[in-house]
Amino acid sequence: GAVVSQHPSRVICKSGTSVKIECRSLDFQATTMFWYRQFPKQSLMLMATSNEGSKATYEQGVEKDKFLINHASLTLSTLTVTSAHPEDSSFYICSANPGLAGETQYFGPGTRLLVL
Amino acid sequence: AQTVTQSQPEMSVQEAETVTLSCTYDTSESNYYLFWYKQPPSRQMILVIRQEAYKQQNATENRFSVNFQKAAKSFSLKISDSQLGDTAMYFCAFMMKTSYDKVIFGPGTSLSVIP
Numbered sequence: 001g002a003v004v005s006q007h008p009s010r011v012i013c014k015s016g017t018s019v020k021i022e023c024r025s026l027d028f029q030a031t032t033m034f035w036y037r038q039f040p041k042q043s044l045m046l047m048a049t050s051n052e053g054s055k056a057t058y059e060q061g062v063e064k065d066k067f068l069i070n071h072a073s074l075t076l077s078t079l080t081v082t083s084a085h086p087e088d089s090s091f092y093i094c095s096a097n098p099g100l101a102g103e104t105q106y107f108g109p110g111t112r113l114l115v116l
Numbered sequence: 117a118q119t120v121t122q123s124q125p126e127m128s129v130q131e132a133e134t135v136t137l138s139c140t141y142d143t144s145e146s147n148y149y150l151f152w153y154k155q156p157p158s159r160q161m162i163l164v165i166r167q168e169a170y171k172q173q174n175a176t177e178n179r180f181s182v183n184f185q186k187a188a189k190s191f192s193l194k195i196s197d198s199q200l201g202d203t204a205m206y207f208c209a210f211m212m213k214t215s216y217d218k219v220i221f222g223p224g225t226s227l228s229v230i231p
Contacts, residue, residue, distance in 0.1 A: 034218060034219070038159075041226070042223070042224070043207060043221045043222065043223045043224050044161075044207070044221045046218055046219075046220075049218060091159060093159075093161065095161075095219075104149070104151055104163055104166060104211070104219070105211075105219055107160065107161035109158075109159070109160050110159050110160070
């Protein structure tokens with residue numbers, strides 16, 4: 001099946017710094033990628049839809065200036081958490097859609113972010 | 117807007133027994149896809165099974181099968197011959213037929229398989 005990677009798998013940073021998380025589709029091109037946030041023992045909450053070559057579409061309540069998304073190529077989307085604070089600590093998961101009708105999304109392994 | 121509900125936050129089952137996880141959803145659309153995803157302690161999301169709404173036949177994948185009731189908007193997952201490796205969070209999910217649309221997840225059911 002299709003493989004999606006995320007880097008880094010976990011990151012610890014100081015409050016006020018920015019952190020970039022990469023999401024790559026390894027064996028397929030993804031016009032659309034999705035970024036989710038998951039708190040412990042909760043479901044995945046969609047943050048934004050990343051579209052190659054255009055601006056991301058953010059879900060209601062997600063600060064677009066805080067969570068910068070760049071979909072620079074058909075295989076790479078990045079999420080940058082700017083001026084991170086402890087409340088941004090969470091598990092971030094990306095997924096990619098191969099674009100075939102009815103094809104489900106393929107998920108990356110996730111990135112655990114801890115902001116001190 | 118579409119919503120997905122899972123009314124069982126936690127469930128347990130004895131090894132080798134059968135368990136059914138419930139899911140209901142709400143949509144005004146007629147063409148869509150439904151999924152069950154598994155998230156083990158590693159937190160990697162794994163697709164368990166997929167159902168296309170226009171297909172009346174229930175999907176099956178080895179020990180996993182679904183009971184899809186379109187009129188009732190119900191999509192339950194049956195796990196037969198439960199194994200210890202089935203211990204995980206299970207999420208029911210909905211996706212519009214448009215391939216670029218987002219997946220809506222239910223709140224999840226934590227399943228524990230007891231040896």
